[in-house]
Amino acid sequence: MNDRASRPHRLRRTAPALALAFLMSGAPFAACGDSPAPAAAPSSGSRQEGFPVTVTNCGRTLHFDQAPSRIVSGWPTSTDLLAALGLTDRVVGQYNTGNGTAGSTYAEAVADIPVLSDAAPSRERLLAARPDLIWADGSYLFDGQQLPTIDELAAQGTQVMILSGFCTDDATRARVADVRTDLAALGQIFGVETRAQELTGQIDTRLAAVAAKVNATRPVPIAMISSFGGAIYTYEGVYSDIATRAGAINIYAGTLPAGQYYGELSKESLLQKNPGTLVYLLSGAETETAARTTLTETLSAVTAVRTGRVVFLPQWNSTNLAGVDGVETLAAALHP
Structure with a gap:
């Protein structure tokens, strides 16, 4: 998706779609000693029904005692998917917006979500959004310099979920059906399994219709x-x-x-x-x-x-x- 190659090895953004996000990300580096700001405190002390929840993403285990309330989305199509799940009220920031535009179905729903950067966000802007979940297009930014590492963020209460097709930042492995994996995870994380299953069913129906048309x-x-x-x-x-x-x-x-x-x-x-x-x-x-x-x-x-x-x-x-x-x-x- 990350247009994945902004530095030659993975195309994001303007040049090769997921590639130039790297090249075009001129975000400033923060000092390595800066500590991530803690995520927002839960709005209620009561345990949500169906929680805690544990999901596997890119070989890592993500644990949630309650549904995240402050999401940062790292790819335009990811923001659209969150809108399709009815979660835009929880999205407090988005980045890499220069890599694409919202689909017409979701343009109005995502229009007011703050843009942290049209490319890669700075450490300061990302942490200022106080996310408890970052849904990123890859792990390449979380190197401890451009952004805190995934482990550093987790220690401060911010989980990082990666688009499942780009777990290793190897975009050759990405496939259209990867969205099914992420929908299943998001359905669990936010307690919207029914809506996630509906969307998965729609995806399967649409792809099956194309297959029936072109197979012969x-x-x-x-x-x-x-x-x-x-x-x-x-x-x-x-x-x-x-x-x-x-x-x-x-x-x-x-x-x-x-x-x-x-x-x-x-x-x-x-x-x-x-x-x-x-x-x-x-x-x-x-x-x-x-x-x-x-x-x-x-x-x-x-x-x-x-x-x-x-x-x-x-x-x-x-x-x-x-x-x-x-x-x-x-x-x-x-x-x-």
């Missing part, structure tokens, strides 16, 4: 690309999963080094493979008009560009409910 079709060969700073990138991981589920095959799947979910492509490579269909992943605030201009100026000889066979898909349509949106959008474009 021949997979469409596609190249999934984006551009940033004059360079062209391709993607693996969840993007290849989206392609497969949508009745396509990513022609660059399996060509990147192990553990690398995006990589730069030469113009010569694209000309040689000459794909008949391109899926262009729009970064951050990049518009379709700007992307078309880029393609015309740099890849006009590629068949897909010459014939107008280009599908535009927001890069952030890859995690949580937006990943399902991405499957549906791509399938509709390739198999009308």
